[in-house]
Amino acid sequence: MSDPTPAEPHVRRGAGGILFRLSFVWLVPVLALAISLGVAWQSYSERGVLIEIAFESASGIAADRTELKYRDVSVGTVEDVSFSEDLGEVVVAVRVDRTLAPYLDSDAEFWVVQPEVSVRGISGLNTVLSGVYIEGSWDNDPGEPMTRFTGLPRPPLASPTRAGTALVLRARDGNSIAAGAPILYKGIPVGAIEAPQLAEDGDGVSINAFVEAPYDRLLTSNTRFWDISGVSVSLGAGGVSLDFSSLASLVEGGISFDTMVSGGDPVERGQSFQLYADQPAARASLLTDRSAERLRVLAVFDGSVSGLSQGTTVRFQGVPVGEVTEIAMVAEDIDGRKVVRLNATLALAPDRLGLGEDASTQEALALLDDYVAQGLRARLASASLLSSQLVVELAEFPDSDPAWIVNEEGRLPELPTAESDLADLNATAQGVFERINALPIEELLASAQTLLVSANEVVSAEETRAVIPELTGTLAEARTLIPELAATLDEARATLTEARQIAAELREGGATAAVNGALDSAANAANAVETAAGALPPIVARLDTLASRTEAVLNAYSDNSRLINSALTTLRDISEAADALRGLARTLQRNPNSLLMGR
Amino acid sequence: MSVHDMEVAGTRARLTTARSQGLVACHRCGRVHAAGTGRCTRCGGAIESRDAASLQRVWAWLLAGIVVYIPANVYPMLRTATLLDRDESTIVGGVIDLFQHGSYAVAAIVFIASVVIPIGKFLAIAYLALGIRRTVVMNAHQRHRLFEVVEFIGRWSMIDVFVVAILSALVQLGSVAIINPGIAAVSFALSVAFTMLSAQSLDPRLIWDADEEPV
Numbered sequence: 001m002s003d004p005t006p007a008e009p010h011v012r013r014g015a016g017g018i019l020f021r022l023s024f025v026w027l028v029p030v031l032a033l034a035i036s037l038g039v040a041w042q043s044y045s046e047r048g049v050l051i052e053i054a055f056e057s058a059s060g061i062a063a064d065r066t067e068l069k070y071r072d073v074s075v076g077t078v079e080d081v082s083f084s085e086d087l088g089e090v091v092v093a094v095r096v097d098r099t100l101a102p103y104l105d106s107d108a109e110f111w112v113v114q115p116e117v118s119v120r121g122i123s124g125l126n127t128v129l130s131g132v133y134i135e136g137s138w139d140n141d142p143g144e145p146m147t148r149f150t151g152l153p154r155p156p157l158a159s160p161t162r163a164g165t166a167l168v169l170r171a172r173d174g175n176s177i178a179a180g181a182p183i184l185y186k187g188i189p190v191g192a193i194e195a196p197q198l199a200e201d202g203d204g205v206s207i208n209a210f211v212e213a214p215y216d217r218l219l220t221s222n223t224r225f226w227d228i229s230g231v232s233v234s235l236g237a238g239g240v241s242l243d244f245s246s247l248a249s250l251v252e253g254g255i256s257f258d259t260m261v262s263g264g265d266p267v268e269r270g271q272s273f274q275l276y277a278d279q280p281a282a283r284a285s286l287l288t289d290r291s292a293e294r295l296r297v298l299a300v301f302d303g304s305v306s307g308l309s310q311g312t313t314v315r316f317q318g319v320p321v322g323e324v325t326e327i328a329m330v331a332e333d334i335d336g337r338k339v340v341r342l343n344a345t346l347a348l349a350p351d352r353l354g355l356g357e358d359a360s361t362q363e364a365l366a367l368l369d370d371y372v373a374q375g376l377r378a379r380l381a382s383a384s385l386l387s388s389q390l391v392v393e394l395a396e397f398p399d400s401d402p403a404w405i406v407n408e409e410g411r412l413p414e415l416p417t418a419e420s421d422l423a424d425l426n427a428t429a430q431g432v433f434e435r436i437n438a439l440p441i442e443e444l445l446a447s448a449q450t451l452l453v454s455a456n457e458v459v460s461a462e463e464t465r466a467v468i469p470e471l472t473g474t475l476a477e478a479r480t481l482i483p484e485l486a487a488t489l490d491e492a493r494a495t496l497t498e499a500r501q502i503a504a505e506l507r508e509g510g511a512t513a514a515v516n517g518a519l520d521s522a523a524n525a526a527n528a529v530e531t532a533a534g535a536l537p538p539i540v541a542r543l544d545t546l547a548s549r550t551e552a553v554l555n556a557y558s559d560n561s562r563l564i565n566s567a568l569t570t571l572r573d574i575s576e577a578a579d580a581l582r583g584l585a586r587t588l589q590r591n592p593n594s595l596l597m598g599r
Numbered sequence: 600m601s602v603h604d605m606e607v608a609g610t611r612a613r614l615t616t617a618r619s620q621g622l623v624a625c626h627r628c629g630r631v632h633a634a635g636t637g638r639c640t641r642c643g644g645a646i647e648s649r650d651a652a653s654l655q656r657v658w659a660w661l662l663a664g665i666v667v668y669i670p671a672n673v674y675p676m677l678r679t680a681t682l683l684d685r686d687e688s689t690i691v692g693g694v695i696d697l698f699q700h701g702s703y704a705v706a707a708i709v710f711i712a713s714v715v716i717p718i719g720k721f722l723a724i725a726y727l728a729l730g731i732r733r734t735v736v737m738n739a740h741q742r743h744r745l746f747e748v749v750e751f752i753g754r755w756s757m758i759d760v761f762v763v764a765i766l767s768a769l770v771q772l773g774s775v776a777i778i779n780p781g782i783a784a785v786s787f788a789l790s791v792a793f794t795m796l797s798a799q800s801l802d803p804r805l806i807w808d809a810d811e812e813p814v
Binding site for chain 2: 025040
């Protein structure tokens with residue numbers, strides 16, 4: 001077996017040139033490279049903008065996990081959590097969606113959303129499972145993009161993404177108001193407040209508030225806000241009433257508002273409002289605390305103005321039209337004598353004087369000038385009969401000497417004043433009451449009544465008439481006397497009632513005019529009492545005779561029967577009544593005026 | 600010829616190759632033809648004594664495999680979203696996580712399957728391809744065995760991709776838990792496929808040619 005000759009391999013030479021010998025497979029790595037680079041470039045170009053947000057603390061924020069949300073849509077992720085150079089803040093680096101970067105300008109706000117349990121309920125519950133997230137808020141105007149922001153410690157009330165109106169409330173203190181307290185309108189929560197902050201001048205606090213749309217349409221410049229925090233207990237004719245708005249307002253405090261007068265201007269964002277202590281104060285403020293310009297006038301009073309203070313009401317026809325804003329002592333020379341006078345500056349609201357809402361102070365001054373020509377004067381008056389509180393009253397005295405408003409350059413217009421004789425009124429009125437109370441009228445009436453009852457018993461007894469005929473004449477006399485006595489007592493009682501009414505009137509009466517009337521009728525009453533008292537002595541004399549005669553009759557029948565006993569008691573009563581009547585008569589006769597004047 | 604003989608022969612004397620005997624085997628069905636035959640008489644496949652473009656394709660596929668292996672490691676492999684958490688993990692990140700949680704065995708498996716084997720394959724193929732033109736430490740026989748190991752192990756590299764595929768298919772529980780494959784899963788699969796193609800493109804006969812006398 002011979003070895004087979006190996007076949008010659010058929011050799012094909014490759015085509016010339018390096019390009020032709022390249023395999024098409026090379027396309028694959030080129031393509032892979034191109035695609036990889038493409039993907040990488042795309043990732044890089046779509047990579048968001050890195051912003052830094054500084055928080056005081058970063059509770060629950062974790063790199064690569066915590067999201068940045070805008071309107072509850074995730075727009076970025078935290079990449080890094082680090083500290084600022086002085087370790088004072090936590091700097092959270094967030095990669096934000098590139099398309100949103102232009103909107104992240106100076107008005108952007110960031111805060112951490114955490115689960116929160118408060119009196120009003122639970123918020124941020126979704127973050128219990130998903131962990132905290134950072135919420136961002138910015139308006140829809142692209143601005144100068146920023147990369148460094150400061151995070152807010154709490155969610156802001158007025159963020160650009162919330163529809164509504166932000167306001168500033170001014171209050172005297174922030175005692176009962178906690179951050180997040182609700183703003184209620186007719187009991188419905190329509191907004192909330194932020195924590196009260198001390199005002200820049202240290203005088204009072206300012207509170208940022210936010211009223212949600214559409215309720216912010218209820219706000220006008222005439223809106224008044226008041227505090228409804230806590231519990232109010234009031235004792236009145238209807239019993240004790242306990243009042244609180246809601247549990248939330250009880251614990252956190254709350255604010256309510258109402259637009260009590262129509263026709264106000266629409267509010268602007270950030271407009272400032274006063275926060276009143278309660279609803280009556282808010283209502284009252286509508287009268288005195290108008291935002292419109294006030295007319296300031298001067299009134300100079302002589303004599304003591306104890307009871308006059310800043311804030312004292314100025315009344316015109318009984319309606320509050322302004323208040324005293326300033327009291328100053330001014331030394332003046334009058335006829336060579338040094339006299340101290342008191343300058344009270346009155347601030348009057350033009351629209352309360354009967355002018356329209358837009359009335360200027362000039363118009364008000366002109367009007368006041370006319371009034372003064374008709375006799376209008378400023379004078380001090382008692383706010384109430386029993387307190388020393390004063391009010392400034394603009395009252396008309398048509399018979400007074402002509403006067404006018406002194407309007408000198410550089411000074412406030414000066415209103416003419418009238419004398420007010422308030423000095424002793426309080427003492428006098430009080431004295432009247434004391435004396436009326438001290439009169440022994442009650443005892444007198446009581447013993448007179450006992451007398452009548454006993455007398456009736458004696459008279460109506462069968463034995464009296466049957467056994468003692470002699471007594472009949474005496475009794476007949478007594479019978480005629482009794483109605484007479486009764487009439488007298490009735491008269492005394494009516495007088496007493498009248499005196500009581502006067503006393504009540506005096507207690508209630510607020511105005512000087514009423515006091516004068518009351519004093520007049522008190523004088524009338526005194527006269528009536530005097531007349532009644534004048535009628536008393538004859539009655540007493542007759543009672544005396546009656547008593548002695550009866551006694552004589554009874555002594556004749558010295559029978560110690562029950563009848564005698566009761567008759568004796570009756571007689572004693574009659575004697576006592578006579579004594580009491582005599583005493584009263586003596587008091588009244590001696591000095592009837594003492595009842596009124598106490599002197 | 601036993602393996603032992605081959606080894607001995609490989610070290611001692613020049614091998615007798617098919618080409619030197621004027622023979623050429625069909626690459627597909629293995630039928631031996633006389634040199635010069637263009638097509639296999641049995642299966643009709645093209646018959647070449649040596650694939651001239653083999654090395655080019657090896658390098659091309661290898662390069663493609665390496666290129667796509669980079670995003671496979673940079674981008675997340677798995678996107679896991681549960682009720683509480685959302686997580687994206689890369690291959691190495693996943694290994695570190697597993698290691699930190701104490702699952703050393705699983706960490707080792709994932710690390711070997713996803714990192715050691717692919718990189719080892721790149722190195723092995725590069726070594727084999729280089730060894731065709733240059734003199735290298737391993738002799739032809741060892742290199743052939745290495746080639747066979749690379750070919751065998753190639754398909755197992757897909758284990759990672761299968762895990763991702765199965766998890767993604769199974770865990771779709773709405774908002775409670777969802778697992779989705781990331782970009783890395785695709786690139787990793789491509790990388791494995793490219794390296795397999797690369798290994799396949801290598802004509803193992805070229806390994807032996809270096810030992811042969813020049814034609």
